[in-house]
Amino acid sequence: MTAIAVQRVPARTRRVPLRGVAWVTWRQHRAALAGAVALLGVLGVYLLWMGLEMHSAYAKVDACHPAGSAVCHNLLQSFNQRYYGTQQGSVVSSGLNAQTVPFLLLAVPILLGVFVGAPVLARELESGTFRFAWTQACGRVRWAATKLILLAAALTVLAYAFSQLFAWYFSPFLAEGKTSKFPMQLFGNLGVDFAAWTLLAFAVAAFLGVMIRRAVAAMAVALATCTVLDVATMMALRQHYATPLVVSGNNPPGSESAWLLGQWLGGPNGQRFYPSNIPLSVQNSSNPDAFQNWLRTAHITQWWSYVPGSDFWRFQLIEGGWLLGLSALLIAAAIWAVRRRAA
Amino acid sequence: MNIIETAGLGKRYGRTWALRDCTLDVPGGHVVALVGPNGAGKSTLLNMATGLTTPTAGRVTVLGGVLAGSPPALDRIAFVAQDAPLYKNLPVTDMLRVARFLNLRWDAERAAARLSRLGIEPGKKVGALSGGQKAQLALTIALARRPDLLVLDEPLAALDPLARHDFMQSLLSEVAAEGISVVLSSHMVAELDQVADYLIVLGRGQVLVSGEVSSLVAAHGVGLEKLVLGYLREASMEVAA
Numbered sequence: 001m002t003a004i005a006v007q008r009v010p011a012r013t014r015r016v017p018l019r020g021v022a023w024v025t026w027r028q029h030r031a032a033l034a035g036a037v038a039l040l041g042v043l044g045v046y047l048l049w050m051g052l053e054m055h056s057a058y059a060k061v062d063a064c065h066p067a068g069s070a071v072c073h074n075l076l077q078s079f080n081q082r083y084y085g086t087q088q089g090s091v092v093s094s095g096l097n098a099q100t101v102p103f104l105l106l107a108v109p110i111l112l113g114v115f116v117g118a119p120v121l122a123r124e125l126e127s128g129t130f131r132f133a134w135t136q137a138c139g140r141v142r143w144a145a146t147k148l149i150l151l152a153a154a155l156t157v158l159a160y161a162f163s164q165l166f167a168w169y170f171s172p173f174l175a176e177g178k179t180s181k182f183p184m185q186l187f188g189n190l191g192v193d194f195a196a197w198t199l200l201a202f203a204v205a206a207f208l209g210v211m212i213r214r215a216v217a218a219m220a221v222a223l224a225t226c227t228v229l230d231v232a233t234m235m236a237l238r239q240h241y242a243t244p245l246v247v248s249g250n251n252p253p254g255s256e257s258a259w260l261l262g263q264w265l266g267g268p269n270g271q272r273f274y275p276s277n278i279p280l281s282v283q284n285s286s287n288p289d290a291f292q293n294w295l296r297t298a299h300i301t302q303w304w305s306y307v308p309g310s311d312f313w314r315f316q317l318i319e320g321g322w323l324l325g326l327s328a329l330l331i332a333a334a335i336w337a338v339r340r341r342a343a
Numbered sequence: 344m345n346i347i348e349t350a351g352l353g354k355r356y357g358r359t360w361a362l363r364d365c366t367l368d369v370p371g372g373h374v375v376a377l378v379g380p381n382g383a384g385k386s387t388l389l390n391m392a393t394g395l396t397t398p399t400a401g402r403v404t405v406l407g408g409v410l411a412g413s414p415p416a417l418d419r420i421a422f423v424a425q426d427a428p429l430y431k432n433l434p435v436t437d438m439l440r441v442a443r444f445l446n447l448r449w450d451a452e453r454a455a456a457r458l459s460r461l462g463i464e465p466g467k468k469v470g471a472l473s474g475g476q477k478a479q480l481a482l483t484i485a486l487a488r489r490p491d492l493l494v495l496d497e498p499l500a501a502l503d504p505l506a507r508h509d510f511m512q513s514l515l516s517e518v519a520a521e522g523i524s525v526v527l528s529s530h531m532v533a534e535l536d537q538v539a540d541y542l543i544v545l546g547r548g549q550v551l552v553s554g555e556v557s558s559l560v561a562a563h564g565v566g567l568e569k570l571v572l573g574y575l576r577e578a579s580m581e582v583a584a
Contacts, residue, residue: 014418014447015414016444016445016446016447017444019444020443020444020445021444021445023440023444024441024444024445027433027437027440027441028430028433028441127428127431128424128426128428129428129429129430130428131395131422131424131425131428132424132428132429132430133445134394134395135393135394135395135417135420135421135422135424136417136442136445136446136488137414137417137418137445137446137447137448137488138417138445138446139414139417143445342390342395342396342397
């Protein structure tokens with residue numbers, strides 16, 4: 001006898017086409033994406049406007065001949081003063097220039113990611129529309145995965161394009177050797193870092209959205225979480241991505257592209273000297289060579305630890321890598337939470 | 344074919360059981376009324392049958408043995424949740440498109456014809472519709488999915504008496520033409536007379552009675568409303584005793 005009670009199973013489970021779910025995502029979140037584009041657009045117009053002016057001014061500096069002449073020197077100095085800001089006084093009081101703008105842009109990835117990410121799932125949960133969305137043929141996992149992945153990708157691409165614009169805007173000062181690319185306000189806006197932090201903020205906010213079930217509360221908690229993580233990374237974590245090089249010498253090692261991490265004095269037997277160990281006679285001496293003379297006679301060596309400029313991309317990829325990994329994990333966790341969430 | 348089958352089904356929220364030890368076989372081809380006071384476990388039962396909630400105990404299958412919430416179950420069951428949740432900020436046309444793109448089966452002509460018959464403007468925002476129109480839109484979307492089973496959770500609760508009447512009339516005429524099974528929950532028994540031909544009474548998280556209205560009425564010699572009230576009163580006296 002053959003089995004009669006066999007369940008009729010369709011040969012192949014048909015699935016709702018992704019194109020349609022993509023349209024749903026676009027229709028529901030186009031306002032948030034437009035907001036993101038507007039924010040980046042306003043900042044982008046400023047960078048483009050100032051960048052064009054700056055680049056044409058810098059072209060004149062670059063073309064100045066002979067390079068060492070007083071005329072050229074003055075031209076460069078006035079260029080720097082106008083666009084890079086004064087060297088004296090606090091950076092904050094000097095208005096918008098190439099030194100202050102990067103600091104302002106540091107806040108953008110987190111704001112952008114949180115603003116777009118928090119409502120994606122939280123809005124459905126707080127308004128009850130998840131009861132509609134999760135009972136359609138598409139199924140909640142496919143629905144959530146499509147939405148989160150598409151929005152994350154769109155936002156990341158947008159952020160990356162914007163940071164490329166910043167890199168172009170800032171390039172004259174790197175060419176001029178004013179700074180390395182390692183200070184936090186530059187590292188965060190160059191390379192892949194800006195896009196990676198935008199992605200992380202989106203993932204954190206989307207995940208918190210499904211856990212907290214309130215869009216505004218999720219935004220606030222995500223904003224705080226991401227800010228703490230970003231500051232901790234800049235202050236304490238980033239310098240440990242690779243073992244710094246340690247060298248001795250009288251002058252800072254590497255070129256201006258290096259990231260100087262530490263400087264100390266070492267005695268002949270390997271003991272460390274601190275500023276308080278320097279004799280008062282040397283500290284108070286009017287002779288500019290007194291310090292170097294003291295080092296020589298006491299057999300004391302100056303040590304430096306630094307990250308060479310050539311490690312910039314290595315550092316970018318390490319940070320981009322863990323941010324991408326953590327974001328993927330959070331998005332997967334958000335989808336898992338949608339799957340598990342009971343009405 | 345049984346449209347809903349449960350065995351020892353239970354759902355606990357924290358320490359309280361919203362539904363306990365529920366064993367049911369609901370045959371297809373009926374308009375099933377799921378009645379009981381607020382908090383009786385009606386929504387919990389429907390949420391588990393539609394796959395929104397997973398059971399704490401027991402199991403539930405739909406449409407002749409299909410696991411609730413599985414892809415074929417989602418494809419073949421249309422659910423209108425309580426308060427008919429829809430995207431308020433979308434115009435009616437875009438709301439229909441969202442539903443179309445989230446489903447495999449979609450009868451666009453039927454949806455358009457039904458909306459024009461109801462006088463619902465396609466360009467209007469969902470949030471600007473009246474309660475009755477919103478309920479009708481949700482029903483239109485559910486019917487355009489050409490479901491084998493239509494589940495409605497408290498479809499009448501937010502409607503005024505006239506809208507209730509219109510909603511039930513249009514539901515019945517559509518269902519009669521299609522021959523699809525319907526399960527609807529309500530705490531207002533009077534509205535279900537003349538509509539439902541199968542009755543399930545829930546009280547305090549348990550099934551009090553389940554059966555065809557005609558045989559229940561014949562056995563007790565009273566109308567549907569009195570019948571339900573009788574079961575509920577009996578259940579509350581048992582608890583008191």
